[in-house]
Amino acid sequence: MEKKTPFYQQHLAAGGKMVPFAGYLMPVQFAGIIEEHRHVRTKAGLFDVSHMGEIEVRGPEALKFVSCVTVNDPAALALRQVQYSAMCYPDGGIVDDLLVYRYPEHFFLVVNASNLDKDFAWLQEQAKGFDVSLKNTSDQVAQLALQGPKAEPLLQKICDLKLSEMKFYWFATGKVDGVEMLVSRTGYTGEDGFELYFDPRQADRIWQALFAAGQEFELRPIGLGARDSLRLEMKYALYGHDIDQTTSPLEAGLGWITKLKKPGDFIGKEVLLKQKAEGIKRKLVGFELEGNAFPRQHYKMFKDGAQVGEVASGVFSPSLSKGIGTGYIKAELSAVGTPFQVEIRGKLIPARVVETPFWKQGTVKKA
Amino acid sequence: MSFPTDLKYSASHEWAKIEGDLATVGITDFAAGELGDIVFVELPAVGTKVSAGKPFGTVEAVKAVSDLNAPLSGEVAEINSNLEATPDLVNKDAYGQGWMLKIKLSDPAEAAKLMDAAAYDAMDKHGH
Numbered sequence: 229m230e231k232k233t234p235f236y237q238q239h240l241a242a243g244g245k246m247v248p249f250a251g252y253l254m255p256v257q258f259a260g261i262i263e264e265h266r267h268v269r270t271k272a273g274l275f276d277v278s279h280m281g282e283i284e285v286r287g288p289e290a291l292k293f294v295s296c297v298t299v300n301d302p303a304a305l306a307l308r309q310v311q312y313s314a315m316c317y318p319d320g321g322i323v324d325d326l327l328v329y330r331y332p333e334h335f336f337l338v339v340n341a342s343n344l345d346k347d348f349a350w351l352q353e354q355a356k357g358f359d360v361s362l363k364n365t366s367d368q369v370a371q372l373a374l375q376g377p378k379a380e381p382l383l384q385k386i387c388d389l390k391l392s393e394m395k396f397y398w399f400a401t402g403k404v405d406g407v408e409m410l411v412s413r414t415g416y417t418g419e420d421g422f423e424l425y426f427d428p429r430q431a432d433r434i435w436q437a438l439f440a441a442g443q444e445f446e447l448r449p450i451g452l453g454a455r456d457s458l459r460l461e462m463k464y465a466l467y468g469h470d471i472d473q474t475t476s477p478l479e480a481g482l483g484w485i486t487k488l489k490k491p492g493d494f495i496g497k498e499v500l501l502k503q504k505a506e507g508i509k510r511k512l513v514g515f516e517l518e519g520n521a522f523p524r525q526h527y528k529m530f531k532d533g534a535q536v537g538e539v540a541s542g543v544f545s546p547s548l549s550k551g552i553g554t555g556y557i558k559a560e561l562s563a564v565g566t567p568f569q570v571e572i573r574g575k576l577i578p579a580r581v582v583e584t585p586f587w588k589q590g591t592v593k594k595a
Numbered sequence: 596m597s598f599p600t601d602l603k604y605s606a607s608h609e610w611a612k613i614e615g616d617l618a619t620v621g622i623t624d625f626a627a628g629e630l631g632d633i634v635f636v637e638l639p640a641v642g643t644k645v646s647a648g649k650p651f652g653t654v655e656a657v658k659a660v661s662d663l664n665a666p667l668s669g670e671v672a673e674i675n676s677n678l679e680a681t682p683d684l685v686n687k688d689a690y691g692q693g694w695m696l697k698i699k700l701s702d703p704a705e706a707a708k709l710m711d712a713a714a715y716d717a718m719d720k721h722g723h
Contacts, residue, residue, distance in 0.1 A: 245628075260686075261657045262632045453631060453658055520635045522655045544634040544657045573653065 233278035234370045234431030242449045250341035252279040254452050261453035265546040268417055268458055269587075272376035273450035274438055281344030282369045282425070283351065286334040287360035292492070294328060294335050297354050299477055299500070301490040305330040310397045310412055313485055315347070316496030320476040320503060323350055325465055327414065329399055336410075338371075340467045354495065370428040374438065375421035375458075377591045378445040383422055385441040387411065391422070396592065405437035416455065418462035418590030457543045461587035463514050463554060469525055469541040470512055470554055478503050479556065480512045511562040512540060514554055514584035515570075521577040523553035523570050530569045530576055536561055539570065547587050557581070596625055597716070599690050603706055604715035605648075605666040610690065611698075613706055618667050620696045622654070624689040625720060630656040633685045636663075636678045638695060643671045645698060647705050652695070654685070665698065667705050673697040 230253045239246060244255030255276070258264060267273055285294055294302045300313035309330055315323040324343040329336035339347045348364050355362055374383055384391050389402035389411055399412035409426035426434060439447055456466065465471045465480060477486045478500060488501055517523055523542030528535050537557035545552045553570075561568060564583050569576035602610040608626035612619040627633065635655040645651045645665035652663040675694050678684060685693035700706075710718065 257631055260632050262634075457657055520637075520655075522635065522660065524660055544632075544655065546657065 231279075233276055234428040235276040235278065235372075235435060238432065238435050239276065239449070244449065244451060247452075249452060250279055252341065254279060255449070257451040257453045258449050261451070261457060262544075262546040264448065264450045264454035265457050267446070267448050268376045268419055268450055268454060269547060269590075270377065272374065272378040272382055272442060272445050272447045273417075273454070274435075274442070274447055275373040275375065275450050275455055277371045277373050277423070278369070278428070278431075279341035280371055281339040281341055281347065281364070281366045282371075283337040283339065283348060284334055284363045284365055285337065285351075285360055286363070287358070289359040290333075290335050293355060293358040293360045294337075295490065295492055296358075296494050297351060298326070298328060299482075299486045299494060299496065300328070301487040302328050302330065302335065303490070304487075307332055308399050310399055310414055311485075312397075314471070314477050314482060315350070316477065316494075316500070317473060318495055318499070320478075320496045320499035321473040322467070322471045322475060322477060322480070323347060323473070324467055325471060325482075329410070329412065343467060368428065369425050370431045370434075371426075372424045372434065372438070373415055373417075373421060374424065374447075375415045375417040375450075376419050378442075378447075379419070379421040382438070382442050382445045382447060383411075386437050405434060407434060409434075415592070416464055417458040418464075418585060418587055418592050419458075420591040454546075457546055460541050460543050460552065460554070461545055461547055461585060462590065463584035463586065465512075466541060475512070475556070476500060476503055476508070479508050479510055508559055510537065510556045511559045512554055513557050513562050513581045514552065514586060515568075515579045516548075516582050516586075517551040517553070517570060518578040520551075521570070521572055522551035523555070523572075523579075528571045529555050529557055529579070530571060531558075531561060536568060545586060552586050598623065598625075598712040600712045602690065603666065603709035603711065605664065605709055606718065607648075607662075607664045608720070609664060609666045611666045611706070611709060613667075613700075613703070616669075616700045616703055617672065618669070618698045618700055618706075619694050620666060620698060621689055621694045622663065622685065623715070626661075627686045627689045627693070630654060630659065630661060631686075632657050633682045636682045636685065636695065638674045638678070639671050641671050641674060645669060645671060645696075647708070654682075663695065665696075666709055667698055667700055668702055669698040669700040671696055672699045 415421040529537035542553035
């Protein structure tokens with residue numbers, strides 16, 4: 229039996245088509261994926277992301293612990309700054325990707341819904357020997373993502389924070405429609421936007437307040453379908469597709485968050501150092517297909533008659549109106565422009581490695 | 596959701612409108628809704644032989660691809676070429692402008708194996 233987020237009734241009222249996802253009944257679409265996708269790129273959309281997992285890390289060794297279990301460097305975070313990071317196993321495979329929020333006295337981790345139980349168990353196991361306490365607060369947190377070029381003027385109408393002063397990947401505690409919450413300038417779409425974390429008992433109030441304030445900006449609810457197509461146009465990783473326990477952050481193109489020179493040890497460091505020294509054998513690339521062909525996960529990639537990789541994510545890109553995808557390909561074939569083929573129902577369809585993000589006009593604020 | 600009563604239905608969500616030895620074929624509004632926005636319909640060439648229950652093409656939605664199965668056996672007499680440029684006609688008008696094929700039936704008696712609207716309506720669609 230799937231769980232319901234605090235916005236379940238609102239989704240039904242808005243005509244959401246509900247599907248099971250990561251143990252929850254979530255809206256996959258409202259008006260239609262393409263329409264919703266384009267709406268977020270041009271106006272504003274509201275995503276229920278309450279299924280995401282939240283974990284608090286407290287105690288004198290919180291920083292040391294977070295640094296040990298993640299590949300990025302949390303010591304580089306200022307207070308109220310957010311960091312994209314990943315947790316690795318000792319063999320360099322990825323446990324999960326996550327956001328790390330730095331508070332004065334503790335850290336707030338936001339992890340994938342589908343990995344929450346695994347992540348929490350993994351963190352508890354690693355926490356032995358550290359003076360820290362971990363708390364899974366997922367059921368006490370409602371989360372909405374307000375995304376799109378109109379997100380700031382919309383939210384500013386009902387928020388007491390000066391949003392124009394909040395930079396990309398920073399957060400603050402403030403009031404939205406009088407309700408205290410965490411507001412961060414983060415998102416998974418490539419457009420400007422905010423993520424709001426608050427008491428689920430205020431769910432209906434905040435939902436209504438956002439839609440009332442959003443009327444002049446044509447705010448619409450957006451489902452998981454468009455969430456996936458929006459993130460893939462940016463080549464943002466999705467766990468279970470682009471990254472998993474068999475892929476390392478270096479292979480996944482996440483070298484930019486993997487701080488091999490940060491002080492102290494971290495889980496996976498030894499293997500990642502070795503991968504870096506020896507060079508990785510495969511790499512996650514973005515690619516386009518020719519014609520009316522659409523890549524899907526697990527399709528095989530070929531070059532000169534031999535298999536050279538496998539598709540990780542694939543979608544019809546509503547912004548570019550063509551098939552786009554990501555895939556792990558032999559490192560020597562990963563250069564932009566490299567031609568190869570994708571096997572689709574027995575046919576080899578011409579493809580080539582392209583520069584990413586696929587969508588380059590996003591309004592997302594750069595750090 | 597209601598289903599036109601002048602059509603026959605397959606368990607894999609295709610409909611057929613049978614007129615003599617010619618059947619017009621498409622997918623149901625239910626199937627189109629499940630797939631979401633349809634972005635490409637791959638249809639066989641005119642003259643291709645198709646067999647009841649066997650794939651004749653594919654339909655690509657934003658996130659997923661699905662086989663299209665022939666509800667009846669025969670030879671493809673015509674395809675809806677409008678779907679090439681406007682595949683979303685399948686979402687907008689599944690039983691009208693969203694039709695896919697006309698099949699010249701080799702065995703019109705096969706129609707007895709298809710469901711009528713009431714039986715299709717009653718079928719557990721999420722189990723299939």
